[in-house]
Amino acid sequence: MADVAARVSLAPAGTGHRLTTSGIVARTVVASLIAGAVLGLPLLTADFWDQAIGLAAIYAIIGLSVNIITGHAGQISLGHQAFVGIGAFVSAFLIGTIPQIGFTGVLMVAGAAGGAMALVLGLVALRIRGLYLALLTLAFGLMAETTLFNWRAFTGGGAGAPAPRPLALQTDQAFAYFCLATVAAVLFLDWRLVKTRAGRAIVSVRNDERVAATLGINVTGYKLLAFVLGGLVAGVAGSLFAHWNQFVQAADFGLEQALVWILMAVVGGLGSRAGVVIGSAFFALFPVLLDTFVASDVGTIRIPFTDVEFLAATLVPLLGALLLLLTITLYPGGIGQQLLPIRRWLAGGPFVEHGHRGTHVVEPGGPAGSPALAEPTVEIPAVGAALEVEGPVEGSSEPTTEIAVVGGVDA
Amino acid sequence: MRFLIAGLFEGAVFGLLAVGLVLVYKGARVFNFAQGEFGTVAAFTVWALLGAGWPYPAAIVVGLLAAVVTGLIMERLVVRPLLDASRITLLVATVGFALFIIAITVLAAQPEPRSLQPLIGGEDRDILGAAVSPQRMVIALVLIGLAVALAWFFNRTNRGLAVLATSQDALATRAVGISVPGMSRFIWGFAALLGGIAGVLQAPIDIFYPGFMTRTSLVPAFTAAVLGGFTSLPGAFLGGELVGVVHSLGLHVLKDNWNVPGAGELTLFVLLLAVLLARPQGLLGKEA
Numbered sequence: 157m158a159d160v161a162a163r164v165s166l167a168p169a170g171t172g173h174r175l176t177t178s179g180i181v182a183r184t185v186v187a188s189l190i191a192g193a194v195l196g197l198p199l200l201t202a203d204f205w206d207q208a209i210g211l212a213a214i215y216a217i218i219g220l221s222v223n224i225i226t227g228h229a230g231q232i233s234l235g236h237q238a239f240v241g242i243g244a245f246v247s248a249f250l251i252g253t254i255p256q257i258g259f260t261g262v263l264m265v266a267g268a269a270g271g272a273m274a275l276v277l278g279l280v281a282l283r284i285r286g287l288y289l290a291l292l293t294l295a296f297g298l299m300a301e302t303t304l305f306n307w308r309a310f311t312g313g314g315a316g317a318p319a320p321r322p323l324a325l326q327t328d329q330a331f332a333y334f335c336l337a338t339v340a341a342v343l344f345l346d347w348r349l350v351k352t353r354a355g356r357a358i359v360s361v362r363n364d365e366r367v368a369a370t371l372g373i374n375v376t377g378y379k380l381l382a383f384v385l386g387g388l389v390a391g392v393a394g395s396l397f398a399h400w401n402q403f404v405q406a407a408d409f410g411l412e413q414a415l416v417w418i419l420m421a422v423v424g425g426l427g428s429r430a431g432v433v434i435g436s437a438f439f440a441l442f443p444v445l446l447d448t449f450v451a452s453d454v455g456t457i458r459i460p461f462t463d464v465e466f467l468a469a470t471l472v473p474l475l476g477a478l479l480l481l482l483t484i485t486l487y488p489g490g491i492g493q494q495l496l497p498i499r500r501w502l503a504g505g506p507f508v509e510h511g512h513r514g515t516h517v518v519e520p521g522g523p524a525g526s527p528a529l530a531e532p533t534v535e536i537p538a539v540g541a542a543l544e545v546e547g548p549v550e551g552s553s554e555p556t557t558e559i560a561v562v563g564g565v566d567a
Numbered sequence: 568m569r570f571l572i573a574g575l576f577e578g579a580v581f582g583l584l585a586v587g588l589v590l591v592y593k594g595a596r597v598f599n600f601a602q603g604e605f606g607t608v609a610a611f612t613v614w615a616l617l618g619a620g621w622p623y624p625a626a627i628v629v630g631l632l633a634a635v636v637t638g639l640i641m642e643r644l645v646v647r648p649l650l651d652a653s654r655i656t657l658l659v660a661t662v663g664f665a666l667f668i669i670a671i672t673v674l675a676a677q678p679e680p681r682s683l684q685p686l687i688g689g690e691d692r693d694i695l696g697a698a699v700s701p702q703r704m705v706i707a708l709v710l711i712g713l714a715v716a717l718a719w720f721f722n723r724t725n726r727g728l729a730v731l732a733t734s735q736d737a738l739a740t741r742a743v744g745i746s747v748p749g750m751s752r753f754i755w756g757f758a759a760l761l762g763g764i765a766g767v768l769q770a771p772i773d774i775f776y777p778g779f780m781t782r783t784s785l786v787p788a789f790t791a792a793v794l795g796g797f798t799s800l801p802g803a804f805l806g807g808e809l810v811g812v813v814h815s816l817g818l819h820v821l822k823d824n825w826n827v828p829g830a831g832e833l834t835l836f837v838l839l840l841a842v843l844l845a846r847p848q849g850l851l852g853k854e855a
Contacts, residue, residue: 232655234662284843287598290658291793292839295786299836302829411782412669415662422659474674477667484660485648 175504183502194336206328207400208444212437213335214396219421219436220342220429221389226418227426228350229382230362231282232290235297236417238277239270239387241305241409243394248319248404259322263395270391271384273300278383282376297414305406316405319398335396342389343429349385358382412473419480428492430499435491443472569697570815576703578811579710580772583765584780584788585795585803586717587758592797593734594754595646597654600661602788603780604668605759606766609634610775611672613767614683623686631763637668638759642752665781672777680774706768713761714804721800730754786832787814790839796849805850813838 175183218240225233243266250262257265281292325331349355357378360368369375398404416439424435483490501507584602591599609630616626645664649657685702692699721727732740733750741747766780791810795802817834821827842849 230655232658280840280844284847287654287658288793288843288847290655291598291786291789292836292843295790295832295836295839298786299829299832302832303827304829306828412666412778415666418659419663419666471670471674473666474670477663477670480663481645481660481667484652484656484663485645488652488656 183504187502206332208441210328210332210335210396210400211444212440213332213339214393214400215417215420215436215440216339216433217335217342217393217396218390218417219424219432220339220346221386221393222417222421223424223426223429223432224346224349224382224389225386226421227428227432228355228362229358229379229386231379231383232418233293233383233386234290234418235277235293235295235300235414236390237409237411237414238297238300238304239274239390240394240397240417241300241406242273243267243270243391244319244398244404244409245305245317245394246391247395247398248317251319252317259325259399263392266395266398267388267392270394271388273391274383274387275380277387278380282379282383294411298411301406301409301411305409316403319402319404321399321402325399331400335400338392338396339433342392343433346429354378354381416473416476419476423476423479423483423490425490425492425495428490428495430495431490431492434495438491439476442475446471570819571812572694572697572699574812574815575808576697576699576707576811577815578791578808579703579706580765580769580784580807581787581791581810582710582804582807583706583713583761583768584784585791585807586713586800587761587765588788588792589795589797589800589803590730590754590758590761592792594730594751594758595657596734597646597657597661598789599758600658600781600785601641601665601668602758602762603766603782603785604665604778605634605637605762606764606769606780606784607672607775607778608637608668608766609763610683610766610770610780611676611681611777614681614770614775615676617683623684627767630767631760634759634763634766635756638755638757638762639752641759642755646751646755647748665778669778669781676777678777680776682774683771685771686768700772702768702771709764709768710804710807713764714801717800726753786835786839787811790835790842793839793847794842794849796851799849799851802849802851810835810838 218236221239222233222236225231246269247262247266250257250265277293277296281289281296284292321331325334350359357368357373358381360371360373361375361378361382365375368378397408401408417436420436420439421432422435423439424433425431487493489496497507584606587602587605588599591597591602612633613623613626613630616629617623621629641661641664645660646657649660652660685700686705687701689701692701692704721731729740729745730750730753732743733745733747733754737747740750762780765784769775769780769784787810788807791806792803793806794809795804795806814831814834817838818830821830821833827833
């Protein structure tokens with residue numbers, strides 16, 4: 157995920173660029189409009205949309221958990237439904253058997269369950285690398301989905317189990333706000349994480365395992381940490397999902413679902429928190445939007461010149477997959493890459509359109525101030541100062557994910 | 568014993584898919600998560616043509632052609648632009664392509680289970696206690712035939728040797744005058760053909776639906792390829808049979824005796840984990 161994860165820090169330009177009063181006002185207005193739109197939306201809308209907003213927030217949390225494992229640590233997990241699902245089922249199970257534990261207690265235990273599952277998988281699996289890890293997590297997800305989530309005593313088998321909401325969060329609106337608050341909390345924790353020693357170590361493992369190891373970083377340990385944190389966040393998301401839906405069943409945690417979660421994180425832009433949140437929310441809201449616009453009587457579309465009719469909702473995976481392919485081949489930085497000029501502007505820098513990808517996606521091995529970044533600095537010197545490359549960005553040959561590390565396979 | 572036999576016959580399909588996976592891995596160094604979808608495309612094309620009154624052989628030819636075209640499109644639009652990207656990026660792209668094809672088949676044929684008539688009708692035969700349908704025997708025969716044909720192709724023909732050479736060193740291969748993009752097209756087309764054969768043969772065994780090959784056979788096929796060494800074509804055949812047998816035994820022990828849900832998936836996960844931890848180079852993972 158080398159080029160996808162090429163990241164550029166957004167430190168406000170310290171030198172050479174001073175904001176005018178109107179500039180500050182404009183930025184404050186735009187920032188508060190965005191915040192107001194997100195926070196005020198559930199108030200303005202009816203129940204139906206509150207539900208959709210709650211789901212979007214839950215998807216955002218799932219996307220952020222994928223981002224921790226794949227974006228920060230560079231490990232791929234195609235079995236994310238296992239972590240989300242365990243959170244959901246533990247939640248429903250606890251609420252059903254010991255209701256006095258309370259909603260917060262349930263959330264915490266669900267998160268712990270997701271983390272514990274990631275720990276168990278990580279302990280055995282993390283010595284397996286790159287493509288093989290992807291394979292193993294895929295098999296693990298399928299196993300969890302069919303074996304664990306259909307275990308009758310724990311999950312109610314295929315019939316599922318109820319997961320009632322607490323009294324204070326009965327309405328969809330209250331629940332949507334609770335989910336949004338959780339997104340904020342996860343965003344904050346993730347932001348803090350990458351600033352800590354552990355966070356830097358995790359990112360260095362993604363960039364180059366061997367270099368990280370020579371610097372004395374416990375590679376397997378930090379990979380495991382990222383796995384556990386990702387599992388924990390996914391478990392919390394699963395718990396929220398269970399209570400959002402007020403019901404859990406194995407069918408909600410299928411392979412296709414897990415693949416969509418990876419997809420939305422990649423389309424959002426791995427490594428970019430804002431991008432991942434937007435991408436995830438998009439994938440959650442898109443089916444709802446499509447359903448509403450094409451609603452009721454025109455819900456079925458006919459392919460011209462044929463007898464084939466289909467539901468508008470079936471377009472979702474098609475467009476999702478198309479978006480993924482377009483993102484990967486044209487804009488590897490995802491939505492996060494598209495957002496960059498806006499975020500830079502909000503942070504106090506000038507508005508520079510990125511044009512095409514050459515201007516700001518950091519080229520392989522480019523150190524800070526490499527030719528790849530020099531282009532905008534010709535016109536506006538401040539941007540060069542504002543762009544600080546976080547660590548070496550790996551390029552086409554990515555040692556951490558090369559198969560060569562698994563003994564004997566690579567000839 | 569009868570589970571052993573049933574497993575051997577079941578493993579034939581895994582082997583067929585695994586060979587396609589290995590071929591792509593040899594040529595492009597990537598795990599192709601869309602391999603199963605080549606099979607689905609072929610199966611649905613055959614189903615649609617049979618519904619339109621075509622004879623079976625003609626439908627199969629067109630179905631396989633559809634699979635090959637899908638493979639070529641994928642090579643041109645997804646694989647080629649990502650040649651320089653990291654392997655993980657390419658892997659995610661193959662996942663995306665698989666989802667794309669699933670979405671297309673859902674659009675074209677509705678997400679409902681379908682059934683296809685077998686190539687050869689008739690009663691199940693009893694082979695050492697295991698009931699084996701004629702269709703399964705056809706699959707086993709095709710597998711054996713393909714194994715022989717592929718061994719001959721890769722060891723005795725110029726084109727086969729060129730494919731092997733490309734997978735070993737693309738630059739050196741270009742230096743001696745072999746077109747690397749041409750080889751890439753050939754490899755993806757060929758892998759898609761193998762996937763298509765697997766799909767057309769597997770579909771009549773049970774009901775099929777959009778994404779059925781990915782859902783039921785992709786993980787076993789990958790396990791088979793890993794078990795065989797991922798660069799070895801004989802290994803992929805062998806791995807397919809082994810995975811088939813272990814899968815069948817696991818199903819029997821866990822499901823029939825203890826009624827464990829998802830026994831097949833559980834068995835496969837444990838097998839894959841065991842192979843990756845104990846012998847990541849696989850059984851025959853030496854040749855390139």
